[in-house]
Amino acid sequence: MNLTENELEEKKIQEKINKAIDSFENIKFDAGAGAGKTYALIESLKYILKTNVNRLESHNQYIMCITYTNIAKNEIVERLGNSSIIKVSTIHERLWSLIKDYQKQLVEIHPIKVKKELENLKNKLEIEKEFKVYRNFNNKNEFKNIIIENKDIFYSNIDKKSTPFKKEMKTFLNDNYNELLKSIGNFKKIVKTIYKIDNYQTCLDRIIKNHKKYQSIKYNSKYNSDILHKMLISHDTLIEYSLEIIKKYDLLKQIIIDTYPYILIDEYQDTDKKVIEIMSLLSEHSEKIKHNLFIGYFGDTAQNIYDKGVGNEIDEIHPNLKQIDKNFNRRSYKEIIDIINKIRKDHIQQVSIDNKTGGSVEFYYGEDKQSFIEKCKKDWNINRQNRLHCLVLTNKLVAEYSGFKNLYKQFSETDYYRKNFKQLKDELLSNNIMKLGKIQNLFYKIIKFKKDTENPKTPITEFLNTDKVDSNFTFTQLKEIINIFKSIQGNSLKEYIKSIFEQYEKCHNKDFKNIINELMNLEEDSSYQSFFNYLLNELFPNPDNEESNNKITNLLQINFKEYLNWYEFIKEEQDKEVEYHTYHGTKGKEYENVIIIMKNDFRGNDKKFSSFFKNIDNPKDEDIEEFNNTKNLLYVSSSRAKKNLRILYLDDISDFKEGIEKIFGQLKEYK
DNA sequence: ACCTTGTGAATTTTT
């Protein structure tokens, strides 16, 4: 095989990495978008395995490879093939496996954090103005005892409006407490704070007393926040405790080093600073005890778009890393590469590996996004095989463009998601059905059922394939079920579900009932009303009035087309011409044709993009973090494109026109 | 003049 000059150069870079591996010299490998970073990581893993397999095996040693996401982990495992020596996992999985057996030490660390949180809360009570009435209140102890006694009443009424809430509180608080109840907002804050303080104090007591349930820490990756007083920690605290415990115990450091003499970190720029600190500690310790340890960071600082990620601070936290760069791009046409080089404007300036030309980059300003998208579809001959990917800033917009605006809106306005907004993205928009919320999953199943029953090509076994249904059917029995399916009708989700229950209630076909029980996770003999109440209780944990009822009804009466659009979005149906994503969500992906819809503001910063372009040559010191974040976001989104890239800026650009032109060249107005 | 309440609009990602 004849290698081109560039391919030879690429080989040389891998040899550099291999050399560093041989001499246990820690490296930071930077490779821009589409450079083949994962490829280099996998080649490195293979190299370590090839050259050390016997030694590692005989010493019970492993190669650690940690990633930021499960998706990345699975991709590496898939490309690597099976190996018992290489342990690929997410950062959190690995850290927990390293520390979870040191419960005694963890329970020593835990109270430090609890005490700190406790101090914070007490401090708030002393200082913040919401707590002023409480500070001036005489009988604090009595108040505390009463509200702790009535915790249930407090929480079951917490969503009520001021007047009814006050009325409920007055069932156990006499007139002495009127002053505290004056402002309901403050009252709720005060009470919640007192509950928390009490929880933490009880927890500390029980740890000291060696209470049964307080002798170990648990990590639950499914929860998004700590429940410290129940000894439950979540993601961030896992990292925090890992650092603490590794910092404190040299023996643990040695065990890790001796078990994993090779540690490779994927997408280091997204990795939490504390994890880098852990690596730095291990590296220091390995020198001290003279045991070999190789640490390799693989990533790209210009693609750091999350605040917690270490980004370019890595050199301060883990000094003396050998820098290896890979300045190739094997993804995009030359026209795209030129632009993304101008965005990052750093030491990584990519060269096209095959000099492919014929792509295009154009920057427009204008307002009519829909017709802009239509024009791009025409210009680029978009069809189901040659798809268009459109990037917008928020999930709300993704929902809107994908044709289920109201569905998103109504879910986001339920009490449950008002309180747990962060979960909405996963539970409504995840392509992974397992991640969908309970209600969304139920809706998904019902729509799938509708589609399947209406599609004559669906084999009847599709519906019978459950434990609950006896699969030995006669022809007549099958025919009866199919006839019942046919009689289910409805022009909205509400009508359709009502129709299902009409059949369910009036017919005596046991198998049909079982199919529906299975579909809806129902107990025997349910009704539309019980289904409705289920939705109500899930989405409005404390339903107190007609309003919650109406909101559920509205949710079920959204135009059916929106539900179908949503279903297709979740299923990632392959016959779509245009797909919508958030800028952030496209990380690691690549698409032939990309449109980026851009505007001034994002996330409370009303000048995010405008001030980026305005200050493109000399960003102000105080804004440098935000500036870099915007730059990286622009880099990540633009570098997804392989061939065609168009950006449409929705706001007035006259103030920062030159800034844009420095990167994208001549601007065009879109009318 | 100040406080309370209700409302509407915001909210990228992963574990």
Place this chain on the structure above:
DNA sequence: TTCACAAGGT
């Protein structure tokens, strides 16, 4: 969950 604002109360 947080912020900003308007309306209404004291």
